[in-house]
Amino acid sequence: MALLVIAEHDNAVLKPATLNTITAAQKIGGDIHVLVAGSNCKPVAEAAAQVAGVAKVLLADDAALAHPLAEALAPLLVGLARNYSHVLASATTTGKNVLPRLAALLDVAQISDICAVESADTFVRPIYAGNALATVQSKDAIKVITVRGTGFDAALASGGSAAIEAVSAAAATDLSSFVSAEITKSERPELTAARIIVSGGRGMASQENFKMLEELADKLGAAVGASRAAVDAGFAPNDLQVGQTGKIVAPELYVAVGISGAIQHLAGMKDSKVIVAINKDEEAPIFQVADYGLVADLFQAVPELSKAL
Amino acid sequence: MKVLVAVKRVIDYNVKIRVKSDQTGVETANVKMSMNPFDEIAVEEAVRLKEAGKAAEIVAVSMGPATCQETIRTALAMGADRGILVQTDDELQPLAVAKALKVLCEKEQPGLVILGKQAIDDDANQTGQMLAALMGWAQATFASKIVLEDGQALVTREIDGGLETIKVKLPAIVTTDLRLNEPRYASLPNIMKAKKKPIETVTPADLGVDAAPRLVTLKVSEPAKRQAGVKVADVAQLVDKLKNEAKVI
Numbered sequence: 001m002a003l004l005v006i007a008e009h010d011n012a013v014l015k016p017a018t019l020n021t022i023t024a025a026q027k028i029g030g031d032i033h034v035l036v037a038g039s040n041c042k043p044v045a046e047a048a049a050q051v052a053g054v055a056k057v058l059l060a061d062d063a064a065l066a067h068p069l070a071e072a073l074a075p076l077l078v079g080l081a082r083n084y085s086h087v088l089a090s091a092t093t094t095g096k097n098v099l100p101r102l103a104a105l106l107d108v109a110q111i112s113d114i115c116a117v118e119s120a121d122t123f124v125r126p127i128y129a130g131n132a133l134a135t136v137q138s139k140d141a142i143k144v145i146t147v148r149g150t151g152f153d154a155a156l157a158s159g160g161s162a163a164i165e166a167v168s169a170a171a172a173t174d175l176s177s178f179v180s181a182e183i184t185k186s187e188r189p190e191l192t193a194a195r196i197i198v199s200g201g202r203g204m205a206s207q208e209n210f211k212m213l214e215e216l217a218d219k220l221g222a223a224v225g226a227s228r229a230a231v232d233a234g235f236a237p238n239d240l241q242v243g244q245t246g247k248i249v250a251p252e253l254y255v256a257v258g259i260s261g262a263i264q265h266l267a268g269m270k271d272s273k274v275i276v277a278i279n280k281d282e283e284a285p286i287f288q289v290a291d292y293g294l295v296a297d298l299f300q301a302v303p304e305l306s307k308a309l
Numbered sequence: 310m311k312v313l314v315a316v317k318r319v320i321d322y323n324v325k326i327r328v329k330s331d332q333t334g335v336e337t338a339n340v341k342m343s344m345n346p347f348d349e350i351a352v353e354e355a356v357r358l359k360e361a362g363k364a365a366e367i368v369a370v371s372m373g374p375a376t377c378q379e380t381i382r383t384a385l386a387m388g389a390d391r392g393i394l395v396q397t398d399d400e401l402q403p404l405a406v407a408k409a410l411k412v413l414c415e416k417e418q419p420g421l422v423i424l425g426k427q428a429i430d431d432d433a434n435q436t437g438q439m440l441a442a443l444m445g446w447a448q449a450t451f452a453s454k455i456v457l458e459d460g461q462a463l464v465t466r467e468i469d470g471g472l473e474t475i476k477v478k479l480p481a482i483v484t485t486d487l488r489l490n491e492p493r494y495a496s497l498p499n500i501m502k503a504k505k506k507p508i509e510t511v512t513p514a515d516l517g518v519d520a521a522p523r524l525v526t527l528k529v530s531e532p533a534k535r536q537a538g539v540k541v542a543d544v545a546q547l548v549d550k551l552k553n554e555a556k557v558i
């Protein structure tokens with residue numbers, strides 16, 4: 001039995017989420033092959049070959065794969081998938097975009113966002129915004145799975161020595177093309193991989209006030225997150241959103257500032273190790289999950305906290 | 310151009326769900342149901358395209374028990390022209406829904422199909438992508454902006470690092486993200502008018518679709534409960550607890 005893990009990358013760097021997906025593949029068991037599909041992405045294949053537990057790296061290097069468009073990737077994946085019992089990708093926007101398309105082409109179900117492996121055909125996944133856990137068994141010959149990164153530890157990025165094998169990309173399609181991207185630039189750690197996250201909600205009241213959180217984040221070496229209310233109000237860009245419809249995080253410390261704690265937000269952060277809530281409303285639902293709660297005006301408490309660190 | 314919109318009836322997003330004690334699923338009896346929030350955004354976008362003269366007709370489709378009629382009526386009250394109900398009391402998984410939508414797409418020949426990016430009950434985020442695969446059409450998922458021009462759509466997508474714009478050939482599948490638009494409320498006159506709009510009812514068998522679930526749910530359980538912790542008096546005590554008790558900073 002062999003499993004195929006689809007590497008997530010930007011043609012230069014292997015994204016850390018891939019390492020968690022490799023651990024999930026190890027729990028299923030079998031030879032793990034990693035597919036690096038992109039353009040001029042040899043360094044990514046070399047990094048993937050170093051990951052502990054990887055048996056082989058497949059490299060599909062083609063200009064048509066420069067951006068991970070589902071229409072371009074799916075034919076390549078369909079060609080490869082029939083040699084594998086499982087195809088896995090991280091439950092990132094790329095994985096979520098491509099894998100259901102692959103599953104439908106293979107006429108199999110896709111299993112979204114697994115957070116635990118029970119056996120080679122049985123997996124646990126959250127439903128209803130993480131308020132219930134479903135244990136599901138797949139009857140399909142090929143299991144197509146996206147993996148919730150926070151459910152699995154990262155595989156070691158070194159210690160492996162897998163061979164790299166070139167595979168040819170499928171013919172280009174004219175269905176879709178990449179036009180442009182606006183990537184948010186940040187000096188801080190990536191949200192889904194950060195050890196500490198400082199997150200702001202509607203209570204921040206304005207975009208300018210988010211600077212207060214950034215100062216606190218810099219003191220802690222933390223990433224900055226936001227609730228949907230803060231994003232919708234324009235206080236923070238959408239890719240900082242933590243929750244059911246945004247990113248799922250599980251840092252060691254999550255500091256929720258001016259966030260009430262709606263179920264959709266909790267779905268994105270309730271697996272954090274330690275949760276701190278700063279809110280002036282002592283009835284806010286966030287206090288029901290917070291390890292340490294401070295009922296205070298955030299405009300006083302946050303600068304005071306920054307100063308105390 | 311005809312626009313097809315798929316809408317799902319789900320437990321209202323404000324409801325705190327309860328897992329059944331026999332672990333077979335989630336309690337749905339006597340629970341408030343409403344249209345999946347992402348689907349409301351899909352309907353709104355279709356109606357805006359019609360108002361802008363880009364779409365001629367909007368067909369709203371829902372699949373499930375007879376009560377899904379209400380969800381279709383809501384879409385009709387928002388501005389859809391007619392509805393199709395694929396009626397079944399059996400569980401429908403994304404692949405089966407995509408297959409049924411494929412048959413409807415072949416029959417209705419829409420220029421654009423809009424779906425929500427995910428249903429807030431199964432949280433699968435699959436159906437739109439699967440339909441695109443089955444039709445061999447382009448897909449633009451997690452859309453926060455759609456611009457139609459000469460047989461193509463320019464779609465801005467929400468991706469992990471920020472935003473990305475892609476161009477897709479029509480007909481295509483678009484799935485909506487929260488920031489695409491702000492859905493309107495249906496006015497009372499429009500709700501009354503919607504009652505007169507036609508809804509056609511078919512079954513998965515009529516469409517020739519095998520809707521049997523591919524994934525068997527062995528059990529549904531409650532996640533581990535987090536206990537409420539302590540309230541601290543001030544910032545100094547908070548810092549002390551984080552340093553000495555939790556040891557996270």
